[in-house]
Amino acid sequence: MTVKRATIVDVAKLAGVSWKTVSRVVNGEANVSAGVQAKVRAAIAQLDYVPHTAARSLAGSRAYTIGILFDNPSPNYTMKVQTGAYAACRASGYHLLIENLESGRDDVAQQIEAILMNARVDGFIVTPPLTDNAAVLDALEVRAIPYARIAPVSFPGRSNALSIDDGRAAAEIAHHLWALGHRRFGLVNGPADHGAAGTRRAGFLAALDDLGNTSPVSESYGGFDFETGIGAGRYLLTLADPPTAIFAMNDDSAAGVMSAAAQLGLVVPRDIAIAGFDDSWVAQSVWPNLTTVYQPISEMSQAAAEMLIARGGTNAMPEQIEIPYRLVPRASTQP
Amino acid sequence: MTVKRATIVDVAKLAGVSWKTVSRVVNGEANVSAGVQAKVRAAIAQLDYVPHTAARSLAGSRAYTIGILFDNPSPNYTMKVQTGAYAACRASGYHLLIENLESGRDDVAQQIEAILMNARVDGFIVTPPLTDNAAVLDALEVRAIPYARIAPVSFPGRSNALSIDDGRAAAEIAHHLWALGHRRFGLVNGPADHGAAGTRRAGFLAALDDLGNTSPVSESYGGFDFETGIGAGRYLLTLADPPTAIFAMNDDSAAGVMSAAAQLGLVVPRDIAIAGFDDSWVAQSVWPNLTTVYQPISEMSQAAAEMLIARGGTNAMPEQIEIPYRLVPRASTQP
DNA sequence: ATTCTTTTTGTCAACGTTGACAATTCACTT
DNA sequence: AAGTGAATTGTCAACGTTGACAAAAAGAAT
Numbered sequence: 001m002t003v004k005r006a007t008i009v010d011v012a013k014l015a016g017v018s019w020k021t022v023s024r025v026v027n028g029e030a031n032v033s034a035g036v037q038a039k040v041r042a043a044i045a046q047l048d049y050v051p052h053t054a055a056r057s058l059a060g061s062r063a064y065t066i067g068i069l070f071d072n073p074s075p076n077y078t079m080k081v082q083t084g085a086y087a088a089c090r091a092s093g094y095h096l097l098i099e100n101l102e103s104g105r106d107d108v109a110q111q112i113e114a115i116l117m118n119a120r121v122d123g124f125i126v127t128p129p130l131t132d133n134a135a136v137l138d139a140l141e142v143r144a145i146p147y148a149r150i151a152p153v154s155f156p157g158r159s160n161a162l163s164i165d166d167g168r169a170a171a172e173i174a175h176h177l178w179a180l181g182h183r184r185f186g187l188v189n190g191p192a193d194h195g196a197a198g199t200r201r202a203g204f205l206a207a208l209d210d211l212g213n214t215s216p217v218s219e220s221y222g223g224f225d226f227e228t229g230i231g232a233g234r235y236l237l238t239l240a241d242p243p244t245a246i247f248a249m250n251d252d253s254a255a256g257v258m259s260a261a262a263q264l265g266l267v268v269p270r271d272i273a274i275a276g277f278d279d280s281w282v283a284q285s286v287w288p289n290l291t292t293v294y295q296p297i298s299e300m301s302q303a304a305a306e307m308l309i310a311r312g313g314t315n316a317m318p319e320q321i322e323i324p325y326r327l328v329p330r331a332s333t334q335p
Numbered sequence: 336m337t338v339k340r341a342t343i344v345d346v347a348k349l350a351g352v353s354w355k356t357v358s359r360v361v362n363g364e365a366n367v368s369a370g371v372q373a374k375v376r377a378a379i380a381q382l383d384y385v386p387h388t389a390a391r392s393l394a395g396s397r398a399y400t401i402g403i404l405f406d407n408p409s410p411n412y413t414m415k416v417q418t419g420a421y422a423a424c425r426a427s428g429y430h431l432l433i434e435n436l437e438s439g440r441d442d443v444a445q446q447i448e449a450i451l452m453n454a455r456v457d458g459f460i461v462t463p464p465l466t467d468n469a470a471v472l473d474a475l476e477v478r479a480i481p482y483a484r485i486a487p488v489s490f491p492g493r494s495n496a497l498s499i500d501d502g503r504a505a506a507e508i509a510h511h512l513w514a515l516g517h518r519r520f521g522l523v524n525g526p527a528d529h530g531a532a533g534t535r536r537a538g539f540l541a542a543l544d545d546l547g548n549t550s551p552v553s554e555s556y557g558g559f560d561f562e563t564g565i566g567a568g569r570y571l572l573t574l575a576d577p578p579t580a581i582f583a584m585n586d587d588s589a590a591g592v593m594s595a596a597a598q599l600g601l602v603v604p605r606d607i608a609i610a611g612f613d614d615s616w617v618a619q620s621v622w623p624n625l626t627t628v629y630q631p632i633s634e635m636s637q638a639a640a641e642m643l644i645a646r647g648g649t650n651a652m653p654e655q656i657e658i659p660y661r662l663v664p665r666a667s668t669q670p
Numbered sequence: 671a672t673t674c675t676t677t678t679t680g681t682c683a684a685c686g687t688t689g690a691c692a693a694t695t696c697a698c699t700t
Numbered sequence: 701a702a703g704t705g706a707a708t709t710g711t712c713a714a715c716g717t718t719g720a721c722a723a724a725a726a727g728a729a730t
Contacts, residue, residue, distance in 0.1 A: 012617070018710050022690065030710055054389040054438050055686035058715050063389070075616060079410035086435055093453065096433050100421055117385050118428065190699055226620045252620070259622035262597075281410060285561045285587070287594035304551060344714055353680050360717065366678055390716035393685050673730075680723070686715105693710070700703080 005251050006047035015043035021271055026051055054097070057120060067121040069147075071104075071130050074224075074252065077281040077297060080151065081127050084298030097174045099132060101187060112139045123147055123209060132195055148304040150297070153195025154157060160183065160307055162300040164325040166196050167203030170215040171294045172246070172327045173275050173334030174207035177245040178290070180335055182273060185204035186236040186243035187219045188229060188253050197224075197249045200277060203245055218243055222253055229256015230263075237264055237272065245333070251276035251283045251292055258332070262304040279326075288331030296323045338479070341382035350378035361386055371556045390428065391500075392455060401640050402456040404431040406439075409587065410560075411616040413634060416462050416485065419633030423640035432456060436465060458482055458643030460636060467530055481646065482637040483508050485632070487657045488530025495642055495653045497635040500658040501531050502538030504628045507544035507662045508610050511626070513581040517608060521578030522554045522570040523564060523588050532559075532584045535612060539582055553578055557588055564591015565598075572599055572607065575637055579607060580668070584621070586611035586618045586627055593621055608668040614661075623666030 008026075012019040017036060024032050025040040033042075041317055043049070051069055057063045066089055072078045082096070089096045099115045101108070116139060123146035130136050131152035137159065140147050148160035162275055177185065185208065191198025205217060218237045222228030229248060236246055248254035254276030266272050276283060279294035300323050307319060343361075347354040352371060359367050367375075378384070393400045417431070424431045434450045436443070438494045444450040446640060451474060451522035465471050466487035472494065472626055475482050483495035512520065520543065525532025555570045557563030564583060568591055571581055583589035589611030593603055600608050603623055611618060614629035635658050641656060 009686080019687080020689095020711080021709060024709090027688085031706095033708065036709085048452065049598065052391040052393070052686050053453075053455055055715090056688075057389040057688040058387070058393050058685090058717085060689080060715085075410045075414035079413055082433060084434065090449075098421065098431050098433060100418070100419060114425075119386075122386055181632070192664075199425075230622075256619055262622055282620060285590060285620075287565075287597060344716080354717080355681060355719095359679090362718085366676095368678065371679085387716050390685090391718075393687085393715090394717040395719080450698085577671080671730100673728100674727085678723105678725070681721085683721105684719085687713070689712105689714085691711085691713105693707090693708105695708070696706085697722105698704080700701100700707095 005052070006049040007052070008049070010048050011040065012045055014047065034233070047105055048196075051093075063120040063122050064093065065095040065097050065121050066308055067099055067119055067124045068127065068301075069099050069101060069115070070127045070135070071101045071125045071128055074280065074283070075142055077278070078127070078190070080119045080297040081125065081301040084301030085302075085305040087298075087308065088302045092306075093311050094305075095308055099124075101136070103130065103133060103136075108135060109139075112136060116140070116143055116145065125150060125304045125308070126152075126299075128152070128196065129194060132193070133149075142193050145260065146308055150300045150304055150309050151196055151295075153199060157318065157320065160218050160304070160311075160320075162304050162307075162321050162323060164295060164300075164323055166199040166242045167206075169284045169327070170200040170203035170326045171207035173247050173291075173293065174204050174211065175275075175331065176327060177247070177273060177275065178208070178211050178213070178331060180245075180273065180333060182243075182245035183213070184215055184241065184243045184245070185217045186246040187217055188232040188236070188246065188248035188257060189219060189221045190249040190253075191222075194224065200249050222256075225252050226256045226259070227263040229253030230260045231256075233257030233260030236265070237261060237266065242272075245275070246272065247275045247277075249277055251278045251280045251290060252290070254290055254332075255282045255286050258290070269334050275333055279328050283328075283330070286332075288334070291330045291333040292327050292328050296325060299323050340387070341384040342387070343384070345382055346375065346378045349382065350374045358619075362419050372423060379506050386428075397580070398455040398457050399428065400430040400432050402454055402459045403462065403591075404434050404450070404459045404465055404471070405462045407435045407462055409615065412613070413462070414435065415632040416460065416636040418638030419638075420460055420640040422633075423438055423637045423644065427641075427644050429640075429644055434459075434655070436471070438465060438468060440653050443470060444474075447471060451478055451480065454480075456480065460485060460637075460639045460643070461487075461500050463487070463531070467528070473552075480641055483642050485639055486531055486630075486636050488534060492597060492653065492655065495639070495646075496654050497639050497642075497656075497658060498634075499630060499658055501534040502541075504612070504660045504662070505535040505538035506542035508582050508612075508626075508628065509546065511662060511664060512582070512608060512610065512668065513543070513546050513548070515580075515608065515668060517578075517580035518548070519550055519580070520548070520552045520577045521581040522552055523567040523571070523581065523592060524554060524555075524556045524582035525559050525584040525588075529559065535584050557591075559585050560587050561591045561594070562590030565595045566591075568592030568595030572596060572601065577607075580610070581607065582610045582612075584612055586613045586615045586625060589625055589627070589667075590617045590621050593625070604667050604669050610668055614663050618663075618665070623665075623669070626665045626668040629663050629664050630662040631660060644647055 131149040132154040221233040222232040276292040283290040465490040466484040555567040557567040611627040618625040
């Protein structure tokens with residue numbers, strides 16, 4: 001029924017060498033003469049040989065699998081993470097495993113336990129907000145499971161990490177709005193536990209100071225979602241002296257602010273300029289399209305996966321890599 | 336460094352039985368006396384024993400992994416599929432593997448080849464639009480890889496499948512709009528290759544006929560995305576005798592129509608009622624919130640995974656399961 | 671009691687690969 | 701020509717589990 005797959009033994013027989021030699025070629029080990037290499041490669045191609053992952057990971061120490069540990073309410077974000085990691089895995093013949101931790105529940109410890117006990121993985125890519133969850137990081141380290149964090153905020157330097165310069169990106173937003181002539185600003189903060197939101201806020205405020213802004217910045221607090229964005233927007237826009245430009249810390253809440261503006265009869269960007277952060281899918285699904293900062297999520301994720309594949313199994317000597325972001329001006333802040 | 340994991344041998348020693356007996360208990364095989372069962376379970380619990388997936392799949396025939404084969408531009412959709420499948424897998428100790436096929440490229444055959452050659456999976460969950468891609472289905476069947484399709488349209492009965500009654504759901508939309516007093520209707524079609532869109536269209540039109548509708552339904556054509564939704568909406572709304580209610584075949588394009596309405600100075604739902612399909616994330620991210628049909632995507636996906644896990648490895652005797660949908664009336668069609 | 675089933679438990683060889691180590695070959699020195 | 705060390709290739713035992721089959725124990729039928 002099923003076509004039986006060729007094994008390393010078949011290849012060895014065809015090439016006229018021992019299996020071990022084939023193994024060496026497959027794994028790119030040194031010290032195999034060019035002639036033998038060629039013979040083996042030809043045999044592999046002829047038989048369509050593909051190593052049996054389960055056998056490899058049973059015999060060796062690697063699992064040939066990278067895991068993603070996530071708990072992100074935003075499907076857009078999560079999918080981007082996956083896309084990047086997937087590309088890296090496919091390139092190296094690795095598999096991608098998805099593990100969803102629900103950190104809102106009260107059995108987090110058990111969930112981690114269950115996941116890590118079962119997971120046969122060469123490393124985990126950890127995404128926000130888990131990146132800043134000490135329990136998660138501890139659990140990984142106790143088991144000596146390598147991991148890389150994407151856009152972490154707390155515990156700098158604790159692990160392999162990929163990030164962008166949130167502060168400078170927010171500052172660019174400030175410059176952008178300032179250049180458009182705005183002088184009264186509003187801010188929609190993220191959830192308290194999302195550290196990057198804090199960094200963005202600081203960068204934004206510092207930049208305004210540098211620019212010589214004197215009027216106080218109105219701040220409102222919300223989650224990172226559409227719903228609370230509406231509330232925050234309504235609050236800011238009904239102040240006695242409302243801002244003419246609002247910076248929301250992510251796109252979803254920016255979309256909420258736009259909705260609030262519409263409900264109040266305000267036209268974007270004529271009456272109010274709005275900027276978000278992430279360049280997620282919403283940014284181009286609202287009208288007018290949202291000015292935002294492109295966060296290279298899949299690039300970060302891809303780099304994370306490559307890192308984990310390359311360094312084969314250690315948390316020692318963590319690497320920190322910064323990936324470039326990009327300001328994306330769109331209609332929502334047009335003059 | 337790493338805590339060595341207990342193996343089946345350790346458990347057997349502790350319980351005072353042979354490994355094979357432990358294996359039997361772990362796999363829930365029949366013919367193990369109650370007393371031995373209890374002893375073995377106690378030993379397993381005490382040692383935190385978890386079977387080694389790679390070893391199992393090497394020795395046995397199962398891979399303890401379910402794959403998702405997708406090529407969906409909508410992250411929301413894909414994430415829902417994953418969530419459902421993940422729940423089913425976790426419940427049975429299975430792993431979830433993600434494979435992304437890019438059917439837009441011209442090397443589809445090679446991609447399938449590469450994926451299926453490498454994939455050690457007990458079955459694939461296939462999502463639209465791949466569900467209706469003959470090359471994909473053929474490739475799976477040639478290799479005798481079990482699979483279940485989610486919301487397929489073409490090739491009915493060809494495989495295990497999970498679906499909703501698209502036609503009846505669209506008919507309910509028609510009834511809903513009719514009951515609100517609308518008599519002039521517009522339709523935004525989906526891409527030609529998306530069969531479910533056709534089914535929805537047919538159901539919608541048939542229902543209007545049944546209701547005694549006499550005025551012709553204006554149709555426009557678009558993709559399934561926001562961008563083309565705008566174009567379709569603008570077309571419909573600038574007709575000489577424009578509709579008072581528009582049904583777009585998915586939420587993204589419905590959001591586009593709403594945007595077009597806003598650009599034309601029309602107020603939803605006062606001037607124009609708009610309904611979508613899917614109850615995706617956008618539906619609640621636009622204002623006013625979108626009336627739509629809840630598509631139980633993660634339920635379908637979960638059922639698909641359970642099916643594949645349960646029937647352990649065959650495409651014979653495919654099962655067809657229908658999952659209930661739900662009309663979700665929201666503000667966009669409010670009187 | 672004795673035999674015959676049936677149920678329960680055990681033994682052993684795969685499964686396809688890697689890692690440790692041994693053996694061979696090769697290219698230089700002397 | 702022999703000796704040396706390095707480069708290349710080979711052998712064999714794991715890895716942790718399942719499947720096929722054998723053995724033992726327990727029940728049922730005589």
